[in-house]
Amino acid sequence: MTPKGVTLNTNSHKIKFARRFIRTLLRMRKNAPSSSSIEEIRKRSQRIKIAAYSSMAHAVGSRRAWSRAILFKLRNRARHHGMMRRRSMKKRVIKNDPPGDQSQTNKLRQLVPGGKAMDMCSLLEETAHYISCLSTQVKVMQTIADHLSK
Amino acid sequence: MQPCSREMQGMNSLLNATQISLQDLQNHHHHQQQQHQHQQQPQQIQNSQIQHLQNSHFDPNNTHDDFLEQMFSTIPSCAWPELNPKTPWDLKPRDLSEETPPSNPDNNVPYQFDHDSSTLASKLRNHQISGVTKSSAAAAAAAIMLQQQLFMSRGAGAGAGESGLIQMPLSLGASDDVVDGSSSFKSPNTGGEGSVQALYNGFTGSLHGPGQTPNQAQHFHHPQGGQVQGQNYGAPSGVMNQGPASGSAGSAPAQPRQRVRARRGQATDPHSIAERLRRERIAERMKALQELVPNANKTDKASMLDEIIDYVKFLQLQVKVLSMSRLGGAAAVAPLVADMSSEGGGDCIQAGANSGALGRNSNGNQTAPSNDSLTVTEHQVAKLMEEDMGSAMQYLQGKGLCLMPISLATAISTATCHSRNAMINNHNNNINNNPLLQSNGEGPSSPSMSVLTVQSATMGNGGGDASVKDNTSVSKP
Numbered sequence: 001m002t003p004k005g006v007t008l009n010t011n012s013h014k015i016k017f018a019r020r021f022i023r024t025l026l027r028m029r030k031n032a033p034s035s036s037s038i039e040e041i042r043k044r045s046q047r048i049k050i051a052a053y054s055s056m057a058h059a060v061g062s063r064r065a066w067s068r069a070i071l072f073k074l075r076n077r078a079r080h081h082g083m084m085r086r087r088s089m090k091k092r093v094i095k096n097d098p099p100g101d102q103s104q105t106n107k108l109r110q111l112v113p114g115g116k117a118m119d120m121c122s123l124l125e126e127t128a129h130y131i132s133c134l135s136t137q138v139k140v141m142q143t144i145a146d147h148l149s150k
Numbered sequence: 151m152q153p154c155s156r157e158m159q160g161m162n163s164l165l166n167a168t169q170i171s172l173q174d175l176q177n178h179h180h181h182q183q184q185q186h187q188h189q190q191q192p193q194q195i196q197n198s199q200i201q202h203l204q205n206s207h208f209d210p211n212n213t214h215d216d217f218l219e220q221m222f223s224t225i226p227s228c229a230w231p232e233l234n235p236k237t238p239w240d241l242k243p244r245d246l247s248e249e250t251p252p253s254n255p256d257n258n259v260p261y262q263f264d265h266d267s268s269t270l271a272s273k274l275r276n277h278q279i280s281g282v283t284k285s286s287a288a289a290a291a292a293a294i295m296l297q298q299q300l301f302m303s304r305g306a307g308a309g310a311g312e313s314g315l316i317q318m319p320l321s322l323g324a325s326d327d328v329v330d331g332s333s334s335f336k337s338p339n340t341g342g343e344g345s346v347q348a349l350y351n352g353f354t355g356s357l358h359g360p361g362q363t364p365n366q367a368q369h370f371h372h373p374q375g376g377q378v379q380g381q382n383y384g385a386p387s388g389v390m391n392q393g394p395a396s397g398s399a400g401s402a403p404a405q406p407r408q409r410v411r412a413r414r415g416q417a418t419d420p421h422s423i424a425e426r427l428r429r430e431r432i433a434e435r436m437k438a439l440q441e442l443v444p445n446a447n448k449t450d451k452a453s454m455l456d457e458i459i460d461y462v463k464f465l466q467l468q469v470k471v472l473s474m475s476r477l478g479g480a481a482a483v484a485p486l487v488a489d490m491s492s493e494g495g496g497d498c499i500q501a502g503a504n505s506g507a508l509g510r511n512s513n514g515n516q517t518a519p520s521n522d523s524l525t526v527t528e529h530q531v532a533k534l535m536e537e538d539m540g541s542a543m544q545y546l547q548g549k550g551l552c553l554m555p556i557s558l559a560t561a562i563s564t565a566t567c568h569s570r571n572a573m574i575n576n577h578n579n580n581i582n583n584n585p586l587l588q589s590n591g592e593g594p595s596s597p598s599m600s601v602l603t604v605q606s607a608t609m610g611n612g613g614g615d616a617s618v619k620d621n622t623s624v625s626k627p
Contacts, residue, residue, distance in 0.1 A: 124438075138472065141473070
C-alpha cells in the first residue's frame, strides 16, 4: 500500500524513459565514432550512464524532488563542462568518511539524489519513488541490451 | 416481518428504533403494493421510496408523532391528473378511513409512476383539511419535500406532473411553514434538472437537526425533537441509496475539526502529538518501502534501512553495468571488466550464486538453484567449458546465472549485501572449492566475450540474465 504521496510507476514513465534514452543513444552513436581506447570507452559508458539517469529524470519531470535534483545537477555539470573544468574537477573530490561513522540515514541521503536537504519523512518517500523508477530503468535498459546483443 | 426489497432492509437497519411501528403498518400493505411496484419504472430510489411510503394503516387517531408515518405510508393511489381538476376538498377523508388501497389507481393514469406522489399530495391535502396543526406542518412540508424528491428522481419526464406538483404545495397554504417549505424547495425543483442531491440535501437538513443542516433546509428547523426527525429519516432513507455520502459528508466536516483525541495511555501534549504523527508518517513510508524492496521481511527499522540502502546501491550498480554493456562489442567490455577486477584476483566464479542468492531471497519466481543443484550445475558447466565456452555460457544463461570475476562479485557483495555476506560466502566457498572449475579456468582462452549483465533481483526469469565470459580472468593463473 503506497502512501498518498508516492505514486506508482506507470507505463508512462517506462515509455517516456525508453524513448528518451534510445534517442540519446542514437545521438551518441552518430556523433562519436567507435572508440577503442579504454579511456574513451570508460567515458562513453559514463556518458551512457548519465544519459540513462537524465532521461529517467526527464521522464519523471519536476514532480519529484530527486528528479529535480538530478536535472539541476545535470545543468550545473553542463555549465561547468562548458566553462570551468577545473572547478568541476575539484568538486568531484568527495570526502570519504570512515564507513563506521555514517549513520544509515546519511548513507541513504547520499544515495538518493537531492537527499541531503530532506527530512526523514520526505526522504523515505523520495526513496520509494526513486527505487521504483530505478527498477523501471534497469528493466528497460536490460531489454534494450538484450535486443542489441541479439 | 422483514420486507423483501433490499432498500427496505437497508432502511430497516437504519431506523429500527423509530420505525418499528411504521414497519408494522407497512407490512400490512406491502404485498398489496407489490403489484404497483412492478408496473412502475424500475428506479431504485423510487421503488424504495414507494415501498416505504406506501400504505400503512391510516389511523387518524394516531398522535402527531406518528403523523408522518401515516402520511408517508398510506398512499391511496389516485391518478396524477385527477389531482388538478379536483379540488382538494374532493378528496375527502374517505381516504382516511379507508384501509385498503384505493381501487382506482390505474384509471387514466398517464404517468404510472406518479401514483405515489399524487397520492401523497392528496394525503397531504387531506391532512390539511383535517386540521393540520403547526407542529405537523413540518411533516407535511417534509411530505412535500418527499414528493418533490420522488418527482425529481424520475427525472424531468413528467413535465406536466411537475407543474402540478408545484401548484399543489402552493395551493395548500394551510400554514406558513408549508408555504415556506414549498418555496424553499421550489428552487431546487425548478432549477435542478433532476438533481436528487439538492433535494437530498434539503432532507438531510431536516434530518440532522439544528446543528448541521445545510442552508436549504433551514426552514424546516422545527423544534420537533428527535422523533419527527427520526420519522423523517424513514422517508428519505430510500433516497439515501443514492446519496449517503452527502449526508455523511454533512456530519463529517464537524468531526475533523475537533481536537485529536489521544488514545489511552498517551500524552495529549502537542509536542508529543506532533512527534507521534511524525513517527506514524515515517512508519507509513517504511511500510511502503517494504513492499518495493525485495527481501523485506524485516520488522526492525534499522535493518529495514540497511536493506533499502543495499537495494538502492544494487540498482545503481546495475545501471552502471548495463551502461557498460551498451557499448556492444564484447571486446570493448573486456578491458572494462578487467579493469574493474584489477584490484582483486581474476578467477572465474559462478556469480550466478551471487545474484542467485539475491534473486532467490527477493523474488519468489526466480529459479535460482538451491545448494544441491548448484554443485550439479557447477559440474555441468565445468564439463561444458571443456568443450566450448560458448555452450557453457549458454547453459549458464539458461539457468539464469552468469559468470563474473570474483573481484566484481565481491565488490557487488560488499556493496549490496552486508547482511547476506554469510550466504554468499557459502556459495563462493562452494564454488571455489570446486576443483574442476578452477582447473578449467586456465583452459579455454577464446577471445570473445559476451555482454556483461547482472541478473537483476527484480527481473523475472527470462528477462534478466546474461552472461559474461571474462576470459582474461579465466586465463589468469
